[in-house]
Amino acid sequence: MRPARCVAFIGVVTVFALQLTTPAVAATDCGPAIDEKTFASAAQLRALNATVAGFGVRATGSPNHNRLISWLERRADRLPGVSVRSEPFAITRWQPGPGFLLSGGAVPVAGAIPYSEPGLRAGELVSLPAGTPITPGNARGKVVLRAFPALDRGYLAEPLLDRDMVDAGTAGAAGVVIAFPFPHEQVKGYWDPHLGTHYRVPGVFVGSDAAARLVPGTRTTIGVLAARVPAVTRSLVATLPGVSGERIVLDTNTDGVGWVQENGTVALLALAEHFARLPLRCRPRTIEFVFATGHLHRPAEGSEFKARALDRDYDSGSVAFAFVLEHLGTREFLPVDGSLQATGLAEFSGWFAGSPVLAGSAFTALAGRAVDRTFVLPGSDLPVPGRVPPQCSFGGIGTHFHSHLVPTMAMISGPWTLWAPAFGASAVDHERMRRQVLAAGDAITALAPVPRDEIAGPYLAQRQARAAGAPTCSHDLPPEWAPRR
Structure with a gap:
């Protein structure tokens, strides 16, 4: 994916072995998984997704995009204990x-x-x-x-x-x-x-x-x-304090089109509302919810800049892991007789995980919520011996964090409806989306008390190898202007 474009994750890959163990959860009265009776319903997720899609095309820095960001900001800011800040980026906006x-x-x-x-x-x-x-x-x-x-x-x-x-x-x-x-x-x-x-x-x-x-x-x-004008766009970072200042970072992008790209905003809102309701003792670590800008204007890719910051912070012990959620609940549409038609199945999805402990939590969470047609994978590209990490791509914006050697998980799909907003609500199965978000929340809950070095696994040796001069992934972003003739 060049760094972090939405690329294929079904290909020649190595799948983590199914016998991986799930990390033990510290005994508390907080529960090892989300109580689904108190979590947002499928109907509530659909209503949130309808609101997001209702802003129309959210081209980066456009009025529609700015209105969505302001709505997300108000929604996150009123959650108990949550503080919200902005990270601005100057761009030349393309208004379609x-x-x-x-x-x-x-x-x-x-x-x-x-x-x-x-x-x-x-x-x-x-x-x-x-x-x-x-x-x-x-x-x-x-x-x-x-x-x-x-x-x-x-x-x-x-x-x-x-x-x-x-x-x-x-x-x-x-x-x-x-x-x-x-x-x-x-x-x-x-x-x-x-x-x-x-x-x-x-x-x-x-x-x-x-x-x-x-x-x-x-x-x-x-x-x-169309119009090309200077503009400022911004990412939102909503912080929910935990017992420890060590952070779990959840990320998605806010610019997008339709009901699929990007409905990760809905998942982050639902998870933020869940974790904010818990008593402090049930949040062993601080959680950051990053609503990043710039995925449709990748010279200002907010997820890349966040990943660079986490990379700088990681060795100080202030970061546990990152988790990216994109394109959830998608239905499979395939070409039939000159048009795209629903197959009645879920679109294949990937849950990428960069360490055995992260992969183990993914397997357990998917099984616990009966999420089908999902692969737990260590990357979407072919491994390169000697490079750290050997596989750079996590299929989407999770690539930014993983390639910066921040322990990372990423959930993503790539349906035909991804960039085709005309399919509207029919592109998303919100019952499936709910199971995916619950599975993501279960994994976060299970990993929250696990020691940082156990979560990291091979990332620690990879960071040492990088410091010693081993080759790593490219972090170049696309140019803002194509070359002239």
Whole structure:
């Protein structure tokens, strides 16, 4: 995933052995797991998710995003014992507007490609098949038509879409049209790439029905109505004190689209409300709830900057572990006869864990809450011998913490609906989401009294190896601006 994009977690990986033991829980009257009778119901989670989705497209630093952050801030600030602070980041905001396409008549546009160049351009429409590089020789002054990459899940296309937009800009193309194999209504508002890199060429998405009207060789006008303005965005950090100042850090992002990306905000709110109700003795460690900004504008990726801070703090003993929650309760949709259709199953999900103790708590929590179609994995990329850690990617923003050698767990899925907000509430099974959040809370509860070094396991030796000069993962973030031609 380059560091922390939403990448594949189903692949050639090593799964932690099932015989891993779960850490013993200190005897208290606080209970070894969450009492589900007092936890937010599926209906309450759905109502919270409806509120989050109701803010509309939460492009980083946009008015919608700012309103969501303020709502989260008010909600967290009124919890007993919780204090909230902000971490600001300056960005050049991309405020989305509609896209336009004229090619032998008006053609319906599903949406502008995020961060594409505002403006209106025209040129001959040229179709370039998959695998054909976009160059000045085949694209200068032309509108390039590409089919959306044929991949198992849509989010896997991000590096290819990004490459096409960068190459089209340096080639001097007039614009880029990406044609989905699915109808217009299913891909309206599609949002990817989510790098936050401002491109040098306008680009639009079209559905299969609109793409059928496009004829290569036709003079085509393409346009994107959008604004680029300086802005300040912010992450929220809500701190709930425990018996010890040593921290458990829970993280998700706030910028997003639709009901799936990002509903981790709902999970963090529900967990914060649960833990805030407990007496202090039931919180052996302080818990930080990080509502991070910048995942749709990754030059200001708040989770990366938080991970850097935890990396600096870790050796002082003030950090126990991090846990990232993303894209919860998702239903599986697959291509059938030219459209995306629900299979009736849950989307596969991953629970990444970087140590045996973390993995053991994940296995136990998943079994205890009957969460199916979930893999406990040590990473989503191939291991590299001698690198620390050997596997860098945790499939999403958990990568930032794990690659900084902070003991980390991360729960994530990557459905077709991730960047397709048109599916709305149908994309999420809130009963399943509740079981996942309960499982996450159970793992946090079980790990809360476990000694820090036991939780860390191999991370301690990896940190020592890094200090001695061993190679590690890249922490580079995408550039805010694509190169000029």
